[in-house]
Amino acid sequence: MDNIQRFVNYLLDPEAVNTDLKSPLWSLGIEYSPIPDPPPPPPPASSRPLAVPQHITVASAQSKLSSYLANASNALRKSSPSPEQANSDGQAIPEVPELVTMSWPSAFVENIGSKLYMTYRTDFPLIPRTSNGPSFITVGLLLRGQLNDKSGFTSDVGWGCMVRSAQTLLANSLIALHNTQPGSTEEKNIISWFADDPQAPFSIQNFVHHGWIACGKHPGEWFGPSAAARCMQITCSKFKDANLLVYIGGDAGDVYEDSFMRVSGGPEDFKPTLVLLGIRLGIEKVTPVYHEALKFCLRVPQAVGIAGGRPSSSHYFFGYQNSNFFYFDPHYPRKALPYRADYESYTDDEVASVHTRRVRSIKVEDMDPSMLIGFLIRNMDDWKDWISRVENFQGRKFIHISKSEPMFGQGNSINTDGYVDLGLNRCRRSFSVEPAGNDSEDFEHIALGDDDDDNGVQELESDDDGEQDRKAQEDEDDLDFDKCVT
Structure with missing residues (x-):
C-alpha cells in the first residue's frame, strides 16, 4: 500500500516542476541556473545496457509522470492488498520516480537538501x-x-x-x-x-x-x-x-x-x-x-x-x-x-x-x-x-x-x-x-x-x-x- 499512499500524496501535494528555463533560481542569497544537468556521457559500447535511459527533460518528466499517475490510478480501483499487486496492464505498480526532482538542476536540489527542515x-x-x-x-x-x-x-x-x-x-x-x-x-x-x-x-x-x-x-x-x-x-x-x-x-x-x-x-x-x-x-x-x-x-x-x-x-x-x-x-x-x-x-x-x-x-x-x-x-x-x-x-x-x-x-x-x-x-x-x-x-x-x-x-x-x-x-x-x- 506504500505505492498507493505515495500516489495519493502526489495528487494532493504535487511536486513543483521546472518549466521556466530562463528565470534564475534563488535560494537564500545564492543564484542558480534553471537549466537541468546535461545527460551523463554514454558508457562504452562494450558495457552499454540493452536500453539506455532517456535523458530527463521537462517534457519527458511530465510525460512519464502522467503515465505513472494513469497506471497508479488504474491500480487504485483494484483495491490492491500488497504493493506487488499487478495493475490492469499486468505490470507491477511503479515506485513514484524522481523524474520531477530531476527536472531541477542538481546543485539547486542539493542546496535544498542541505537545509534543516522542522515539521510537526x-x-x-x-x-x-x-x-x-x-x-x-x-x-x-x-x-x-x-x-x-x-x-x-x-x-x-x-x-x-x-x-x-x-x-x-x-x-x-x-x-x-x-x-x-x-x-x-x-x-x-x-x-x-x-x-x-x-x-x-x-x-x-x-x-x-x-x-x-x-x-x-x-x-x-x-x-x-x-x-x-x-x-x-x-x-x-x-x-x-x-x-x-x-x-x-x-x-x-x-x-x-x-x-x-x-x-x-x-x-x-x-x-x-x-x-x-x-x-x-x-x-x-x-x-x-x-x-x-x-x-x-x-x-x-x-x-x-x-x-x-x-x-x-x-x-x-x-x-x-x-x-x-x-x-x-x-x-x-x-x-x-x-x-x-x-x-x-x-x-x-x-x-x-x-x-x-x-x-x-x-x-x-x-x-x-x-x-x-x-x-x-x-x-x-x-x-x-x-x-x-x-x-x-x-x-x-x-x-x-x-x-x-x-x-x-x-x-x-x-x-x-x-x-x-x-x-x-x-x-x-x-x-x-x-x-x-x-x-x-x-x-x-x-x-x-x-x-x-x-x-x-x-x-x-x-x-x-x-x-x-x-x-x-x-x-x-x-x-x-x-x-x-x-
Missing part, C-alpha cells in the same frame, strides 16, 4: 495544559486522538506550524552562522538543539513555555509572527552556545541603528545578530507593489528566510524563481526527534528526518501577507553591506532604516496604501502584567541545566486548541501585540 512531530514529552486555556473540539483533535488526553499535548499537529516555521528559520540561521555541512558533527550538534524535549534549548516545549510567559499564548494555541519572534529572541539570549542574538524590528519594517547596536554590542563588541521583521504586506494578499521587495529579502547575502506567508497556516520560504516562491511545509507529522546529549549518536534516519529534497512552490499572489522575515548579520561589515543594499534597492520598500528610535510613538511609517502594519515592535514593550493562570498550582519547574538564570521550562497544563481557529488567532496576533512582554 508526534509522541514527544508532554506539554501540560493550562487550567484556563482554550478547549476546542475539532477534527484535528479527533484525528490525532488527543480529546481524551486531559493532561496535555504530545503532538503539535494542528497548532504548531508557526513554531516549526520559526524553528526552521532559526535552525538555518545557525547553520549559516556556524558554516556547517550536511551530515557533519557540527550539524548534528545544531540538530540536537531543536530536539522535541525540554532539555533542548530550541525545542517546541521551550517555545510554548516562553510563548505563554511572554505573550500569553496557551499551549495548543496557534502562534503568530510576533510570538514566534519573541520566543526566538528569548531562547537565543538564554542559550549562549548558539552565539546568536536577536533584534526585533519596529513597526512597519522599521530598523533603528541605535537599538540594533545596543542588542548586537556595537562596533567594539559586535556579536552575530538575527534581525527579525514582522510585516503585513496587504490585507488578504501581498500588495503587488511589494513583490519585488519580497524577492529582495531572499536574494541578499544576509537572507535566512521567511516564516508565515500561507493563508491559515505557516510555511518557511527560502527562495524564488520569477513569481514562484519555494518553501518547506511543516504540516507533515514525523515521530518526535529525541534529545541526545551525545549528539554524534544521532542515527542516519533521525538526521534524515530534518532534511528534504522535495521542491514545493507557490505563486506570490497566493501568499498570505502576514510574515516574519529574517536577516543574519554576522559582523559590522555585514551590517554596513545590508544597510547599503536596503537603501539602494530600486523599488517600493517596506524596510526602513533610521539612525535612532523615536522616544514616543511607534506608529506606522508607511503612508496611505500601507498595510505594513504588523507592529511587532510592541512585543518589546515592558509590562508588569502576569499571564492569566500563572499561579503556583499551575506550574512545576523542570530544570534544563546548571545555568543560574531562567534557562529552564516550567511545566504547564494546556488546553486542546482548534485548527479552525488558527486564522482568527493569527489575525488577533497581528493586531494585538500588547500581550507580549519582556
Whole structure:
C-alpha cells in the first residue's frame, strides 16, 4: 500500500516542476541556473545496457509522470492488498520516480537538501495544559486522538506550524552562522538543539513555555509572527552556545541603528545578530507593489528566510524563481526527534528526518501577507553591506532604516496604501502584567541545566486548541501585540 499512499500524496501535494528555463533560481542569497544537468556521457559500447535511459527533460518528466499517475490510478480501483499487486496492464505498480526532482538542476536540489527542515512531530514529552486555556473540539483533535488526553499535548499537529516555521528559520540561521555541512558533527550538534524535549534549548516545549510567559499564548494555541519572534529572541539570549542574538524590528519594517547596536554590542563588541521583521504586506494578499521587495529579502547575502506567508497556516520560504516562491511545509507529522546529549549518536534516519529534497512552490499572489522575515548579520561589515543594499534597492520598500528610535510613538511609517502594519515592535514593550493562570498550582519547574538564570521550562497544563481557529488567532496576533512582554 506504500505505492498507493505515495500516489495519493502526489495528487494532493504535487511536486513543483521546472518549466521556466530562463528565470534564475534563488535560494537564500545564492543564484542558480534553471537549466537541468546535461545527460551523463554514454558508457562504452562494450558495457552499454540493452536500453539506455532517456535523458530527463521537462517534457519527458511530465510525460512519464502522467503515465505513472494513469497506471497508479488504474491500480487504485483494484483495491490492491500488497504493493506487488499487478495493475490492469499486468505490470507491477511503479515506485513514484524522481523524474520531477530531476527536472531541477542538481546543485539547486542539493542546496535544498542541505537545509534543516522542522515539521510537526508526534509522541514527544508532554506539554501540560493550562487550567484556563482554550478547549476546542475539532477534527484535528479527533484525528490525532488527543480529546481524551486531559493532561496535555504530545503532538503539535494542528497548532504548531508557526513554531516549526520559526524553528526552521532559526535552525538555518545557525547553520549559516556556524558554516556547517550536511551530515557533519557540527550539524548534528545544531540538530540536537531543536530536539522535541525540554532539555533542548530550541525545542517546541521551550517555545510554548516562553510563548505563554511572554505573550500569553496557551499551549495548543496557534502562534503568530510576533510570538514566534519573541520566543526566538528569548531562547537565543538564554542559550549562549548558539552565539546568536536577536533584534526585533519596529513597526512597519522599521530598523533603528541605535537599538540594533545596543542588542548586537556595537562596533567594539559586535556579536552575530538575527534581525527579525514582522510585516503585513496587504490585507488578504501581498500588495503587488511589494513583490519585488519580497524577492529582495531572499536574494541578499544576509537572507535566512521567511516564516508565515500561507493563508491559515505557516510555511518557511527560502527562495524564488520569477513569481514562484519555494518553501518547506511543516504540516507533515514525523515521530518526535529525541534529545541526545551525545549528539554524534544521532542515527542516519533521525538526521534524515530534518532534511528534504522535495521542491514545493507557490505563486506570490497566493501568499498570505502576514510574515516574519529574517536577516543574519554576522559582523559590522555585514551590517554596513545590508544597510547599503536596503537603501539602494530600486523599488517600493517596506524596510526602513533610521539612525535612532523615536522616544514616543511607534506608529506606522508607511503612508496611505500601507498595510505594513504588523507592529511587532510592541512585543518589546515592558509590562508588569502576569499571564492569566500563572499561579503556583499551575506550574512545576523542570530544570534544563546548571545555568543560574531562567534557562529552564516550567511545566504547564494546556488546553486542546482548534485548527479552525488558527486564522482568527493569527489575525488577533497581528493586531494585538500588547500581550507580549519582556
